[in-house]
Amino acid sequence: MPDQNTLSAYTLHRVIGRGNTSLVRLATDPRGQQVAVKIPHAETLAVQDSAELFGNEVRLTLQFRHPHLVQGFGGTPFGPRAFLAVRYYPDGALSEQLQRDGTPLTLDGALRILADVASALAYLHHLGAVHQDVKTQNVYVAGGRAALGDLGNTYFLAQGGKVSGSPYYMAPEIYHGESSSSASDVYSLGILAYELLSGERPYHGHTYEELMVAHLTRFPPPLAHLNPQVPRNVARLAELALAKRTGERPTADALRRALLTALRETPADEVYETDEKPAEPTTRLVGRHGPVGRAAAPAPAAPEPVREAREDSGFRWNPFRRRK
Numbered sequence: 001m002p003d004q005n006t007l008s009a010y011t012l013h014r015v016i017g018r019g020n021t022s023l024v025r026l027a028t029d030p031r032g033q034q035v036a037v038k039i040p041h042a043e044t045l046a047v048q049d050s051a052e053l054f055g056n057e058v059r060l061t062l063q064f065r066h067p068h069l070v071q072g073f074g075g076t077p078f079g080p081r082a083f084l085a086v087r088y089y090p091d092g093a094l095s096e097q098l099q100r101d102g103t104p105l106t107l108d109g110a111l112r113i114l115a116d117v118a119s120a121l122a123y124l125h126h127l128g129a130v131h132q133d134v135k136t137q138n139v140y141v142a143g144g145r146a147a148l149g150d151l152g153n154t155y156f157l158a159q160g161g162k163v164s165g166s167p168y169y170m171a172p173e174i175y176h177g178e179s180s181s182s183a184s185d186v187y188s189l190g191i192l193a194y195e196l197l198s199g200e201r202p203y204h205g206h207t208y209e210e211l212m213v214a215h216l217t218r219f220p221p222p223l224a225h226l227n228p229q230v231p232r233n234v235a236r237l238a239e240l241a242l243a244k245r246t247g248e249r250p251t252a253d254a255l256r257r258a259l260l261t262a263l264r265e266t267p268a269d270e271v272y273e274t275d276e277k278p279a280e281p282t283t284r285l286v287g288r289h290g291p292v293g294r295a296a297a298p299a300p301a302a303p304e305p306v307r308e309a310r311e312d313s314g315f316r317w318n319p320f321r322r323r324k
């Protein structure tokens with residue numbers, strides 16, 4: 001069986017997407033299974049910061065393992081043959097799906113996507129990591145279930161990293177140039193919740209400055225006014241997620257529980273079986289946010305060689321085990 005961490009192991013087919021960092025092609029892996037292969041643009045590799053972002057995405061995608069993070073199969077973080085093979089989503093990103101369909105999600109469909117993203121964030125936060133780029137462009141949905149992708153800006157708090165985000169989703173503290181934290185991800189999740197549950201983003205603006213003013217000074221209308229069907233506790237927590245002060249926001253796990261309860265499920269504790277201890281958060285953080293829409297490079301995370309996640313990853317996620 002060819003080594004899944006070399007690009008030559010994949011048969012490349014048509015281009016399915018193009019982002020700022022990479023070209024994405026449909027491919028078949030050595031087992032004949034369809035995958036999406038991300039290949040960095042030449043310009044990405046030529047600039048150290050953007051090459052590091054791509055390398056970071058490759059390493060973390062292969063390191064983390066969770067049903068609601070886009071699954072990585074193999075990759076090479078650096079060099080002219082750098083690439084990342086991930087699960088293929090025929091409908092593309094959620095942003096594209098929403099634009100194409102033109103119809104809003106059903107209430108349960110939106111609650112489910114949000115519960116899945118909240119679950120992925122709770123996992124990252126448990127490990128001491130911050131995603132920093134929660135938005136519809138980075139959510140992928142298949143069969144109604146969602147996975148969060150694009151870990152390029154993700155970093156471990158204990159190791160420090162550059163703060164970044166996308167202006168429509170960025171928390172007030174990031175606009176202030178302060179450090180990001182799990183609460184900043186929760187804020188972005190709150191924006192996503194508004195968007196999916198009401199069909200509208202809570203804050204608008206044509207420029208970075210207009211969006212900054214909106215995020216720093218305005219409050220969105222109550223979710224219940226926009227969509228009276230949204231369960232009361234979900235609306236309350238989604239509004240709290242948009243609190244200007246980080247300490248007033250709920251955790252991703254509290255949102256996950258409220259969303260599952262609204263879906264008439266009993267939320268179980270998620271147990272993360274891991275060989276490694278979650279990184280200890282530290283107050284020392286570096287960096288300021290970068291230009292609109294594009295992140296500065298995070299500090300490299302765990303200095304591990306790229307591995308096939310399935311066999312080697314230390315993290316084992318077991319949704320069925322309850323914590324005593």
Ligand SMILES: Nc1ncnc2c1ncn2[C@@H]1O[C@H](COP(=O)(O)OP(=O)(O)OP(=O)(O)O)[C@@H](O)[C@H]1O
Nearest residue numbers: 016017018019020021022024036087088089092093
């Ligand atoms: N796993 C996937 N399955 C299907 N389509 C995908 C997948 N990953 C990416 N795409 C398609 O490729 C496009 C570009 O991907 P993505 O946004 O991840 O690119 P990028 O250059 O790495 O990111 P960025 O623009 O944030 O730097 C997406 O909008 C989507 O249409």
